[in-house]
Amino acid sequence: MGALPGEKQRERARHTACSRGLMRRPSPSFCRAVTLALALVGLLCLPSVARAEPTAGLDVATEASSEPDPAPAEGAPLADRVLGSGQWFWLQGKAMPGVELAVGRGLVEMDLELSFLTLTESSRDRDGSWLGNQLGLFLMLTPLRERYFDVSIGLGADLYLLWGIHSDVREAAFTPRVVARLWPLERLGVTFMARSYLLHSDGLDLGTARDGSSGPPILLSTGITWRFF
């Protein structure tokens, strides 16, 4: 296990940074979750390219044909809308800004969220305020979709990766969610979301404050949404 002096120095610096809470090593599961999410979004956004190479004989037949070209369906993307949002979760004693990417086609929409979670009230249990990230993945249905508004309902999961406490601390919840978007402009909208945690891990409690008092078990967020297409 011999290490070069430079390597030792880098390692020592890394340990020092870790011990001071300045640098956290992302866990492999986080990397896998992000990669999977990006791959799914990419898959939905990519146009289908499985167009067969025409043979010489078929070319002639195609050119001679007067039937309508079915090509638009083949070249169409799998998604008919892609939305990006910046949002704010309304939490007591915590700040939670985040971004969301929504990719949909027709009635179905898949939403991905990434948020950043910090404490806004000091705690005797921790010196720092940074807690970690929230990742959300939702499958939504959009039964109401008009020019000026749309409403979606769906199910998904919220995963809290609490790097700020320890690199391996995670909490998760199974989450029904309602989303209403208002579109005063064609591409720019305002988003309202509400969710509740039906099932959740032991260390996560929505609707209970730090001092044990209870509150509404509904997490609201509002945001500004941009429609890419």
Added chain:
Amino acid sequence: MRTLCRLALLVTLSAGCAPMTFSKEASLDFAAYPSLSFELGGLDGSARQSAYLASELREHSGFRSVIQATAQAFEPATAHLSVELSVQASGDDDLLVTLFTDDEEREELSYSASVSYRLRARDGRMIDTGGESVQDENTFNDAAEAALDALVLHYLRPYRL
């Protein structure tokens, strides 16, 4: 549309800012055992891993003080933790295969690690015992540190945030 707006307003007014709490209970009574001495043994318990464990326990555990046990040192700690660490490369039962593979081949290996631990009070009474294991790590050190992280997670300082 008007109904929708009323509904949104109603939900907003009724919910407002929601309280949400992250918490973890203590795995043992840290007030009764405020100081810890530990020794890391096993086939793969090197000085580097010992230093890492000491650093992580000091940073994250509920023990107020953490020291490495040595044969000469007087140990005033209220609890003593014995940790055994072992790391294995996937598909290789032979340690020499792991040691003499080049970097490119080593990248294809995955490593698993396990720790077993016993926590005893100063009077020798057993307080806590258990084990943790991790798999699919990229390097030997990643596997060792991930297993030690799992141990530290077990003794994480309780919080309610």
